[in-house]
Amino acid sequence: MTRKALLISPEICIGCRGCQTACKEWNQLDGVKTSNAGSFENPPDLIPALYNRIRYVEVPTEAEGQRWLFVSQRCMHCGDAGCMKICPAPGALYKTPEGAVAFSKEKCIGCKLCVTACPFDVPRYDKDGKISKCHLCSDRISQGLPPACAKVCPTGAIRYGERDDLIASAKKTGHEKVYGEMDLTGLGALYAFKDAPRLYGMNENPAIPESVIFWNNILKPLSYLGLGGAVALALIHYVAFGPKKNEEVTRDE
Amino acid sequence: MSNMIRKAGPFEIVNHWALAISFFALVLSGFGFLFHLEQMNALFGSFSRMRFIHNWAGVIFMVSLFLTMFTYLPVSLRLGSDDIGWILKAGGYLSKKAVVPPQDIINTGQKLYYLVFLLTGSAISASGLGIWFIAGVKKWVLISHLVHNISFDLLVTIIPLHIYLGTLANPGTFRIMVYGTVPLEWARKRHEKWVRRMGY
Numbered sequence: 001m002t003r004k005a006l007l008i009s010p011e012i013c014i015g016c017r018g019c020q021t022a023c024k025e026w027n028q029l030d031g032v033k034t035s036n037a038g039s040f041e042n043p044p045d046l047i048p049a050l051y052n053r054i055r056y057v058e059v060p061t062e063a064e065g066q067r068w069l070f071v072s073q074r075c076m077h078c079g080d081a082g083c084m085k086i087c088p089a090p091g092a093l094y095k096t097p098e099g100a101v102a103f104s105k106e107k108c109i110g111c112k113l114c115v116t117a118c119p120f121d122v123p124r125y126d127k128d129g130k131i132s133k134c135h136l137c138s139d140r141i142s143q144g145l146p147p148a149c150a151k152v153c154p155t156g157a158i159r160y161g162e163r164d165d166l167i168a169s170a171k172k173t174g175h176e177k178v179y180g181e182m183d184l185t186g187l188g189a190l191y192a193f194k195d196a197p198r199l200y201g202m203n204e205n206p207a208i209p210e211s212v213i214f215w216n217n218i219l220k221p222l223s224y225l226g227l228g229g230a231v232a233l234a235l236i237h238y239v240a241f242g243p244k245k246n247e248e249v250t251r252d253e
Numbered sequence: 254m255s256n257m258i259r260k261a262g263p264f265e266i267v268n269h270w271a272l273a274i275s276f277f278a279l280v281l282s283g284f285g286f287l288f289h290l291e292q293m294n295a296l297f298g299s300f301s302r303m304r305f306i307h308n309w310a311g312v313i314f315m316v317s318l319f320l321t322m323f324t325y326l327p328v329s330l331r332l333g334s335d336d337i338g339w340i341l342k343a344g345g346y347l348s349k350k351a352v353v354p355p356q357d358i359i360n361t362g363q364k365l366y367y368l369v370f371l372l373t374g375s376a377i378s379a380s381g382l383g384i385w386f387i388a389g390v391k392k393w394v395l396i397s398h399l400v401h402n403i404s405f406d407l408l409v410t411i412i413p414l415h416i417y418l419g420t421l422a423n424p425g426t427f428r429i430m431v432y433g434t435v436p437l438e439w440a441r442k443r444h445e446k447w448v449r450r451m452g453y
Contacts (some may be wrong), residue, residue, distance in 0.1 A: 022437045088286035089300040109304045112388035116395050125389075211353070219402045220287055226410035234417035241347060244423050249442040250347070250352050 003099040004141060005077070006150060007178075010200060013070035013157035014041065016050055017052055019149035021231045023052050026137060026148035037161055044074065048124045048132035052149055057201055066203065071200045074148070075122045075134035076180065077101045077188025080114055082117035082208035092131065092196055095144065097123035099163070099188050119206040158250035184208070258440050258451065260358065261433040268320050269430055275314040277410065282307040283405055308385055315378040322371070328357055329364040329371075335359040335446075348420070355445035366415060369407075376405035 023029070037044050041056035052074035059067040081101050084093045092107040094113065110129035115121075137147035141160075145151070150160035160165060165187070170178045170192040179197050180187030183206050191197070197204055199250045218227040261442045263268075284304045285293035297303035335354035339361035345351040353360075359367070383397030420427045425439050 041432070055444060088289075088304075090289035090291055105298065109301045111304060111384070113384070115389045116391045118396070148435055175330065209436075211395050215399060215402050219399075222406045223284070223287060223402075223409055226406050227413060230410045230413035230417075234414060234422070237346065237417075238421055241349070243421055244345065246425055246439050246442060248349055250350075250391055251355075251442055 001097040003079075003163040003188070004136075004160065005099070005166055005188045005190055006136070006147070007161070007166035007190045007192060008157045009157050009159075010069050010071050010192055011192070012158075013072065014072040014155055015056065015068070015235070016044075016154065017054050018152045019158055020050065020053055022057075022076065022148040023134075024050070026140070028049060032246055034141060037120040042217040046122065048126040051075070051134035053133075053199055057199070065217065069200055070157075071202070072189075073192075074149075074189060075101060076120050076184075076206075077134075077136055078183075079120070079183070079185030080208065081186070082119055083114035083123060084214060085208065086113045087130075088113065096136070096138045098136070098138075099148045100141065100155075101188070102138040103131050104135065106145050107134075115163060117208060117212045119203065119208060127194045162190070163190070169193075177232040184203035218241050227232060229240055256437045257434040258437050258448065258453070260440065261429050262442075263433070265324050266430060266433050268317055268406075271313055272317040272321065274312040274320060275317065276408075277343060278306060278310040279314060280409060280412075282310075285404075308381075311378065311381045311385075313389050314374070315381075316369070318374045318378065323368075325359065325367045326371070329367045330395065331357070332361070336364065348429050355449075356447070356448040358444055360443065362418070366411065369411060370415075373404040373407045373411075377408065380404070 019058060024031070032043065032047060032049050034043045039056055041054070042125050043053065046053060048207070051129060052072060053070040054072050056072060057069040058160055059069060061067050078100070080190045080228075081093070081095075083084060084095070084101065087093045088111060089107050089109045091104055092109065093103050096102050105126075105128075108130045110125065110131075112123075112125060114123045114131060115125075124135050137145075137149075140151075141146055146160040150158045153159075155169035167178050167181055170190065173192070176195075177193075177194040179193050179202060187206075191200070191202070193200055193202075260319070281293065282297060284290060285297070285300070285303055293303060294300070297306055335356065338354035339356065342348075342351045342353045344360065344362045345353045357364075379399075380397040380400035384394055384401060387393055387397075418426075419430070423443075427433065429435060435452060437448070441453070
């Protein structure tokens, strides 16, 4: 199956947050009481019961006072996902055939290592200590339906489709650089930004922490090598020199 | 038997077994987590249960490691010219003719092994507590994760050597972990300084 993705275009987002509501509805996430933090942005961050949200970025401009940027924030469904790399529980995080990073609460052991390896600060933990995050509505996309957020978006600011098609269409509309095209072997959430990603509150060069890559590429294989090497060394010594039998030990007189 | 000498008391024997058993549980589950070995389910039930056992075996390991300091730390820090001589002769392990300087209740190799084990054991314990109790605190958990895995690699390398040297390589040693006693002649050949200090 070809890889699917979301194409997010902040410039045509009107900030209605229909995506947040549709996501909660499909995924049966509870409403959470929040308070006014002086912005239309609500809730102020991703929480276990909120898989996606619109980040309201206010950019001061000379001409018209300020510019409002609405940025959909969610799991980026990385091609090379840090969370999956570090996760010690098989099957707790997995790739769907469409390329989404989905999860199984039954298999999650609640260690929270994924939180530390995620380049986008996405995974959250529910009150049972299990992972909770956007899974690209894996139960919908497996049936050929778009994710709830894309389905409900009234302006097409969140579009779902073939990843290659979405990149091509963004480039056709004048977005030379599509955010997420190449990072981490390609993200499953692409962004058609008009300005520098930094302005939208996005990391310019998202990457898995270096220590996690070092651990994965060096320390992991080294554990087998160390154990195997030690056993081999013991065997070689036993064959080449033999045990130190008591009758063979001589005292220093 | 009258010609036996007590090398380890009940406390030391029990503590060493606590350390060994918790270590085996930790290494098996550790490899399970590292390489997603679902075969470990046969042993631990599930990965959630394995995490529980890994954490609490870690606590036993930690307490046991702390207690070893009363038995082995002072003598391990007492290093002298006989220890240099022992190292120069490779402990007598590379030649049947080599004669090594007289040794204390534990020999130079055992002293150095203990010091390295104490350091890596402390590192893996502290970092384990970090991963467990400050879960989600990105920077410190990443450092703990790194330290935990470096010390894991070291431990899975030195422990098999320790087991080999305490069993196959030195016939008559393993009984210390069971009875705590060894034949006087055996001890005189390997731990002469200690035997003399004991008045034999």
